[in-house]
Amino acid sequence: MSNVYSPTDPRFAHLGPEKFRLRQTDAVLLDAKFETKPIGFFRDAAMRFAKSKISIVALIAISIIGFMAIVGPYMTPYGYNDQNLDYINLPPKIPALARFGIFQGTRVLQNRRVDALSDTSRYPEGSIIRIDNRRVMGGVELCDVTVDYYRYMGIDDDVYFLFGTDYLGRDLWTRVWRGTRVSLIIAIVSVICNVSIGLVYGSIAGYYGGSIDMTMMRITEIIDAMPDVVVVTLFILYFGSGLISIILALAVKNWIGTARMIRGQFYRFKNHEYVLAARTLGANDARLMFRHILPNSIGPIITRAMIAIPSAIFTESFLAYIGLGIRAPESSIGVLLSEGQKVLLYYPEQTFFPAVIISILMIGFNLLSNGLRDAFDPTQRGTE
Amino acid sequence: MVITLFIIITIGFMVIRLMPGSMYADDADMTAAQMEILRAKYHLDKPIPVQYGIFLRDLVLKGDWGTSIKMYIGVPVFDVLKMKIPVSMYNNLFSLLISLPIGVLLGIIAAVRKNSIVDYTTSFMVVIFISVPSFIFATLLQYYAAFRSGWFPIIYEASATGFAKLHSLTLPIIALSLGPIARVTRYLRAELAETINSDFMLLARTKGLTEAQAILRHGIRNSLVPLANVVIPMFTHIMSGSMVIERIFSIPGMGGLMVSSINNTDYPLTLAVLIFYSVVSLVTVLVVDLAYGVIDPRIRIGGRHIE
Numbered sequence A: 001m002s003n004v005y006s007p008t009d010p011r012f013a014h015l016g017p018e019k020f021r022l023r024q025t026d027a028v029l030l031d032a033k034f035e036t037k038p039i040g041f042f043r044d045a046a047m048r049f050a051k052s053k054i055s056i057v058a059l060i061a062i063s064i065i066g067f068m069a070i071v072g073p074y075m076t077p078y079g080y081n082d083q084n085l086d087y088i089n090l091p092p093k094i095p096a097l098a099r100f101g102i103f104q105g106t107r108v109l110q111n112r113r114v115d116a117l118s119d120t121s122r123y124p125e126g127s128i129i130r131i132d133n134r135r136v137m138g139g140v141e142l143c144d145v146t147v148d149y150y151r152y153m154g155i156d157d158d159v160y161f162l163f164g165t166d167y168l169g170r171d172l173w174t175r176v177w178r179g180t181r182v183s184l185i186i187a188i189v190s191v192i193c194n195v196s197i198g199l200v201y202g203s204i205a206g207y208y209g210g211s212i213d214m215t216m217m218r219i220t221e222i223i224d225a226m227p228d229v230v231v232v233t234l235f236i237l238y239f240g241s242g243l244i245s246i247i248l249a250l251a252v253k254n255w256i257g258t259a260r261m262i263r264g265q266f267y268r269f270k271n272h273e274y275v276l277a278a279r280t281l282g283a284n285d286a287r288l289m290f291r292h293i294l295p296n297s298i299g300p301i302i303t304r305a306m307i308a309i310p311s312a313i314f315t316e317s318f319l320a321y322i323g324l325g326i327r328a329p330e331s332s333i334g335v336l337l338s339e340g341q342k343v344l345l346y347y348p349e350q351t352f353f354p355a356v357i358i359s360i361l362m363i364g365f366n367l368l369s370n371g372l373r374d375a376f377d378p379t380q381r382g383t384e
Numbered sequence B: 001m002v003i004t005l006f007i008i009i010t011i012g013f014m015v016i017r018l019m020p021g022s023m024y025a026d027d028a029d030m031t032a033a034q035m036e037i038l039r040a041k042y043h044l045d046k047p048i049p050v051q052y053g054i055f056l057r058d059l060v061l062k063g064d065w066g067t068s069i070k071m072y073i074g075v076p077v078f079d080v081l082k083m084k085i086p087v088s089m090y091n092n093l094f095s096l097l098i099s100l101p102i103g104v105l106l107g108i109i110a111a112v113r114k115n116s117i118v119d120y121t122t123s124f125m126v127v128i129f130i131s132v133p134s135f136i137f138a139t140l141l142q143y144y145a146a147f148r149s150g151w152f153p154i155i156y157e158a159s160a161t162g163f164a165k166l167h168s169l170t171l172p173i174i175a176l177s178l179g180p181i182a183r184v185t186r187y188l189r190a191e192l193a194e195t196i197n198s199d200f201m202l203l204a205r206t207k208g209l210t211e212a213q214a215i216l217r218h219g220i221r222n223s224l225v226p227l228a229n230v231v232i233p234m235f236t237h238i239m240s241g242s243m244v245i246e247r248i249f250s251i252p253g254m255g256g257l258m259v260s261s262i263n264n265t266d267y268p269l270t271l272a273v274l275i276f277y278s279v280v281s282l283v284t285v286l287v288v289d290l291a292y293g294v295i296d297p298r299i300r301i302g303g304r305h306i307e
Helices: A041-051 A053-074 A172-208 A210-225 A228-239 A243-269 A273-280 A285-321 A333-342 A349-376 B002-017 B032-041 B048-062 B077-112 B117-131 B134-148 B162-196 B199-206 B211-248 B254-263 B267-295
Strands: A106-113 A128-137 A140-148
Touching (some): A041 A053, A053 A349, A172 A349, A228 A243, A243 A285, A285 A349, B077 B117, B077 B162, B134 B162, B199 B211
16 A cells, blocks of 8 residues: 555545645746747748848849839830831930929930021921020031920820830830840849759768769869859850850859858768768668758858849840840840940930849849848858 | 869860861852861861860960961961950059059958948948949949040040050049959958957057057958958959950950950960960969968968968
8 A cells, every 4th residue: 555645545534635735836837838939940031131121122122123024025015126217216205204304305416506496397396495505616506405306306295215215216115124034034044053053063072071072172173263254255155145055154153152152061060960860760862961951051052042143144244245145136234235335425325224223133132142141140240 | 273274275175176167167258279278277177186286286385376367367376465465464453453452441441440430331332332243334434434524535545655545544444443442342341340359459459559550460461361362253353344344445455355256256366365364363363372371471382271
């Protein structure tokens, strides 16, 4: 017979339950169940990301440009390669903004003869807006005329080109957004290629280590020693300057950085106990690599991809500039910039819009990648 | 390094020779016999490995880079390069030389006055200058500083010498330098801000150095080592950037040479330009490796690199 108390035991009949008192009735069990939801890795990162206002602004700017790149070309009745020789080099005219005095479709014509101003065959009615700078040179009275260029060219009032037109009368609004789309596609697809290659290569080198790692890293060092210009040029020389070959040319060297980063991550994590545990449970190499070790690197991978996008956009427009990139009539930001460059001194507005868009994209992606890096890895904040 | 160069030359040669079409395919006014003679003259009738052997033999033993066959007919490639390289290098080195000290200076100021208005302004400029491509700045400068205001020539004046030459190269050099300046500034600011808080900096001030002395003698020296890592990609960046800048400002340099040699299918010239770019970037790597030893005596050749 044990001496353990039990209320039904007749020996303890004189000790009713009311004689007992719980020692800790006032203690509240706080962690009985979690009141809040657990915060996962991405949620955590997203919360930190949302705190950084500048990253949010960058994200919004990029989203707007991305959205316009998708729908922009369909917003006007003109195709990206519709040429109309009546509408050459028109200035931008945005009816919604015209009343604020910008983008009215005006242009200053310099050194015009004053006596020709009343000639309605040259200056149609209502086309002259302002006359300045009257002067006499060589017995002829000259002046600078600000004209409504659309009326001056005899174009109907309801015809307008939001960003103007180029030297073949193509609508620049359509071309700019189509170019943005092409540039973004090139950048994103090439970054996907380079991350995929770098991921697999770096995983294998980092996981197996030893002589495999050694050989694979030597190979990357040799490829890395070749200057970008040379690699990209040779690649495009050989495969031609189509969309695909530019995408691949951009990936030829860029995967190396990703591969090194992944390899470093593998060296950091592959000797952890949880990997050993998974291996003991019979996980094979591929499962260990891609299911257990690689997910640790998801933050750096995303950050790296974001850094690679602006550099891909840069290289694409760089190639178009030196004549190795996308060829006309297809449009890309680089093509537009280099076409605008040719007429910069006469029609600077043709360079203005692509330049603004590429600048916003580049700044936006740089800020976004900074924000993402801080969000995924707060210990890296402020370092480069 | 020699091995890398050899591989680059080999790949370059093979790619260029294996390109579809002959170098003379588009010269319709040439008879078959003439074409045969030309092909024999430039060894184009032999198998590609043999061509490659001949090319290497001439290059290594005689220093003969071959002859330009389309653009500068009959002129040795080496002479063409000799004409173009100084123009490009003048630009690139100049922009490297001005961007390093300016970047270092701005980086120090931003690090010392951390979290002040100066620091924020610098950081803001740095983001803009790093992000926006150099050719956008070149275009802006060309339009506003050259065309609208007339302070500088719109395009490069090839005949100018001395100060006038520098004057006409000012805008290209500025456009090339903005990015590198921002890069150096950002890097040095991050490095120095960390170094300033370390123990040996406290010691340096405890032993009686002023803040300026401590930073100049102890802080910067430590921050320069990782900076050397930035210089290599920076210089190759300047070089590729200068190809576009040369085009915008009509500077007759290597960038233009490469593009026109490709478009004119002048392959010996293309190959030589590509080899030139490879050599320059390899030499940059070497120089930076050697500079480690000077900047930081703890690292000597033969030891492990700090990565």
